[in-house]
């Protein structure tokens with residue numbers, strides 16, 4: 001408790017799954033949390049949960065695919081809490097499934113807009129503010145598919161590989177100004193994102209994780225918290241898997 005006391009953080013896609021777990025953990029650790037999502041009811045319910053347990057949070061709607069909305073998200077965080085110390089660019093979608101050559105241009109653009117461009121906008125506007133308030137920590141939610149293919153979802157793989165590239169660039173370019181930027185690579189995590197999978201597909205995914213199960217959002221939140229702490233000050237430009245052994249095979 002209290003490892004993020006006095007810190008101000010935003011989390012995108014914080015109304016569900018991994019983002020929700022991150023927002024709740026940040027708040028439990030004493031951060032003032034800007035909970036952001038496109039689903040108002042889900043985002044507000046996370047804020048209500050934080051307030052009910054004695055934490056401090058506000059909800060700000062922002063579609064991360066729209067740069068002006070991400071810029072406004074950072075502005076509202078600063079307007080309300082005066083600074084920005086931590087940014088977690090988590091919002092993402094699974095996207096449409098199709099063989100790579102049959103993927104529609106529209107579906108390709110949609111997933112690149114949310115899963116890649118949105119992370120760039122989050123880094124861009126968070127960095128601009130962190131430069132004004134003496135530094136900060138940014139954690140981008142990549143995937144094991146930041147380093148591996150995902151048959152049937154070329155856009156997802158391309159976007160998540162891109163997240164790793166921009167993470168390294170931001171980390172390198174702003175390290176001297178006390179801004180750390182890292183990415184995480186979760187294996188398959190039991191969240192609503194996987195709701196559309198049938199039982200056979202779900203079980204086939206489980207077999208790819210040597211640990212014999214999928215991960216849970218709270219496990220991922222623990223890694224994100226670790227990378228957000230001042231005490232991890234020498235970790236920058238890195239990529240950390242949390243995948244039950246998936247990519248070690």
Ligand SMILES: NC(=O)c1ccc[n+]([C@@H]2O[C@H](COP(=O)([O-])OP(=O)(O)OC[C@H]3O[C@@H](n4cnc5c(N)ncnc54)[C@H](O)[C@@H]3O)[C@@H](O)[C@H]2O)c1
Nearest residue numbers: 013015016017018038063064091092186188189191192193
């Ligand atoms: N679940 C997994 O297996 C898994 C594995 C690796 C990485 N990830 C990544 O973790 C992140 C979170 O996934 P999750 O499993 O918690 O999914 P989820 O569907 O449970 O939650 C995603 C949240 O993001 C919000 N969102 C969607 N599009 C948005 C947009 N354009 N702007 C703002 N918010 C938006 C949704 O409303 C939702 O609340 C994603 O980036 C995903 O790619 C998930």
